[in-house]
Amino acid sequence: MYRPTVAQIDLAAIRGNLQAIRRCLASGTEVIGIVKADAYGHGAVRVAEVLEQERIRLLAVATPDEAVELREAGIATEILVLGHAPADFVPYAIRHNVTLTTDGHATAVMYAAAAESGRLRVHYKVDTGMGRAGVLADRAVEQIMESATLANIDIVGLYSHLASAESDPDLTAMQAERFAEVVRDVRAGGLHPAMVHLANSAGIFSVHGSPLDGVRPGILLYGLSPAASLAQACRVQPSLSLLTRLEVVKDLPCGHGIGYGRTFVTDRPTRMGLIPIGYADGYPRSLSNRASVIVHGRLVPVVGRVSMDVAAIDVTDVPAATPGDLVTLIGQQDGLCITAAELAELAGTISYEIITGISKRVPRIYIDRQS
Numbered sequence: 001m002y003r004p005t006v007a008q009i010d011l012a013a014i015r016g017n018l019q020a021i022r023r024c025l026a027s028g029t030e031v032i033g034i035v036k037a038d039a040y041g042h043g044a045v046r047v048a049e050v051l052e053q054e055r056i057r058l059l060a061v062a063t064p065d066e067a068v069e070l071r072e073a074g075i076a077t078e079i080l081v082l083g084h085a086p087a088d089f090v091p092y093a094i095r096h097n098v099t100l101t102t103d104g105h106a107t108a109v110m111y112a113a114a115a116e117s118g119r120l121r122v123h124y125k126v127d128t129g130m131g132r133a134g135v136l137a138d139r140a141v142e143q144i145m146e147s148a149t150l151a152n153i154d155i156v157g158l159y160s161h162l163a164s165a166e167s168d169p170d171l172t173a174m175q176a177e178r179f180a181e182v183v184r185d186v187r188a189g190g191l192h193p194a195m196v197h198l199a200n201s202a203g204i205f206s207v208h209g210s211p212l213d214g215v216r217p218g219i220l221l222y223g224l225s226p227a228a229s230l231a232q233a234c235r236v237q238p239s240l241s242l243l244t245r246l247e248v249v250k251d252l253p254c255g256h257g258i259g260y261g262r263t264f265v266t267d268r269p270t271r272m273g274l275i276p277i278g279y280a281d282g283y284p285r286s287l288s289n290r291a292s293v294i295v296h297g298r299l300v301p302v303v304g305r306v307s308m309d310v311a312a313i314d315v316t317d318v319p320a321a322t323p324g325d326l327v328t329l330i331g332q333q334d335g336l337c338i339t340a341a342e343l344a345e346l347a348g349t350i351s352y353e354i355i356t357g358i359s360k361r362v363p364r365i366y367i368d369r370q371s
């Protein structure tokens with residue numbers, strides 16, 4: 001590694017977050033570990049290994065290829081693919097204990113045909129209000145019971161996804177109610193899927209009533225709150241820091257432009273620090289002239305446009321700043337902290353997009369206080 005820009009992943013924080021989530025749940029409720037999108041930018045294999053050590057019984061990814069990556073790395077825990085899977089993935093899924101989502105009877109028929117002589121495990125997805133994938137709640141029972149008669153298909157799970165668990169209690173309650181009705185009617189029809197699940201991170205705190213078999217936290221596992229209002233609900237800590245080092249420190253006279261478009265012009269003699277991170281690393285261009293970074297225990301501003309590979313910061317007020325010094329873009333340093341949520345706010349997005357957007361060019365390095 002010749003470039004000092006890294007995402008540092010604290011695996012012990014992920015373990016701690018899992019324990020904190022488990023403490024918030026009714027006893028017996030399983031945590032389904034969401035490791036899609038490369039475990040929210042943390043590295044799916046390393047995170048899945050940790051979750052496996054912590055006895056998680058089900059991992060969930062978005063795509064078939066994400067499941068293959070985990071299996072090829074030796075992850076043995078059952079994996080649920082939340083998104084669409086094509087027919088030609090079905091034989092692999094059967095051979096490698098990968099469970100697929102069916103969004104209705106037509107997909108179940110397609111899977112059954114592709115399963116040949118094997119048996120495919122599926123979770124049925126019900127659309128209770130999200131308006132994306134899943135069989136609409138009012139047609140769900142009929143389709144689920146029809147699919148249950150298919151040879152080669154085992155319906156082992158039933159789930160739905162919440163649209164606004166962090167912000168709309170009425171919609172959440174309505175979705176939970178619709179889902180509970182489907183679950184009740186399916187059970188009354190004699191089908192008992194072992195894993196019934198609804199709540200994402202926010203849903204853990206906003207779905208009230210009878211506990212289901214499992215919850216599906218993603219963002220909370222990585223120590224971020226799905227919404228500012230829920231930040232205190234569960235004691236988790238961020239597991240990702242984005243770090244680099246000062247590459248160049250240069251004196252610029254007053255009135256000198258910095259970066260593309262000359263969007264920043266110095267209004268005093270300025271010590272400009274150049275850091276090797278840009279939008280191609282996932283540090284959004286929309287943070288130009290907005291974000292701050294931590295250098296030597298001080299917050300200093302990003303000045304000028306964030307470009308593809310580098311960004312400039314103003315270190316005039318940090319006389320000690322020298323090339324090679326640590327620069328924290330996300331994370332804690334010397335008692336200061338910059339969160340992905342704060343950057344998201346400045347960039348006009350959500351913390352999910354900030355952490356999943358850190359690109360492949362940024363090496364992930366792992367620390368684990370337990371090892």
Ligand SMILES: Cc1ncc(COP(=O)(O)O)c(C=O)c1O
Nearest residue numbers: 034082161200201216217218219
């Ligand atoms: C089906 C499903 N369940 C759970 C999650 C996890 O959501 P969160 O990260 O908000 O906990 C996601 C993420 O988008 C999802 O698509």
